[in-house]
Amino acid sequence: MGNSIQQPSAGITLITTPELWLEGEAIKQLHTTATLPDISYAAAMPDIHPGRGYPVGAAFFTTQLIYPALIGGDIGCGMSLWQTSLKTHAMNQAKLIKQLGNLDQPLSASECTSLWPDIQPLQQHNYASGTIGGGNHFAELQMLDTIYVAEIAEQIGLNKQHLQLMVHSGSRGLGGAILDKHIRQFGHQGLIADSEAGKSYLTQHNQALAYAQQNRELIARRILTNLRAQGQKLADISHNFIEAACIHGESGWLHRKGAAPATQGLVVIPGSRGDYSYLVQPLDTPTALYSLAHGAGRKWQRSACKGRLSRRYTVEQLSRTVHGSRVICADRELIYEEAPQAYKSIDSVITAMVQAELIRPIARFKPVITYKVKTEKK
């Protein structure tokens, strides 16, 4: 424990270490958000960074009100992990990239059902189903680097001889449409959860949560199909959502904004596209509002990246990482914004959570191929 938990003011917990850089603006947003009506507890994860008015990488607890704007537009955004049948030792990176093909076009409901008859498409909303999206979203083939707890790795079916697949994506346009409509009517104010409007939002929010989960499933299935591989889903956890929860004996609403739940089994915490990713076991503690970091966290603002990197690195250089992995990213702006240099080291984030006794690492993976976007912009 020791210095990894800070309580700068009543009700606010920071999971950090002296070595970790926390951006001042993010801490400012944390305090501003924590003082909104009915927010009784806040917890900042070690990957906290500034967002649009609210910090990304934090959890907030209320007893009566819900704050849709705090969750933001990508309701249900999350991470999934699959064990694939692709042999690690026989891996041919160039061939895999070729086989992956282009995943940028949405899949229609009929394409989905003919490819995977066991999936029931949630087709009341077709918002770019089966596509990854932009920003920090990605799909990534990985190889097992280190197993820390062999018993659990074996139990869930992690296999070092075969590649893993990670998917980071969300509800695409659906969550944004729900938030837009909500904001036009109610602005950023908190809404009584039990009111008609509150219940209506939560119903739509839950649909977006399900849609995001299905979208990750479709992305993974699509990749496995293209690679002529089999796969088994090992985890799927959202890090952008509201849920009913009981905190310090009080029942209410837990808002996670870029924070993974510590209450739904094993959690994947991805590093940057040039860094390791971890599978961790959450420990049962209310210290950080039953929440964990959702990634490495940005170190540089998106707008600062190109200026800092374009004179030192070409786009071609950024498409290869220190792990020898390849990043498929035809968007020449995005590849700078998503460069590993723009993110904290994942080890610093994991260390903070280990020291705070929030997690136990189970396994570590390194990237092989990252898919962001293949289609060049016109």
Place this chain on the structure above:
DNA sequence: ATGTCC
């Protein structure tokens, strides 16, 4: 974040 804005 965006069947996104330039």
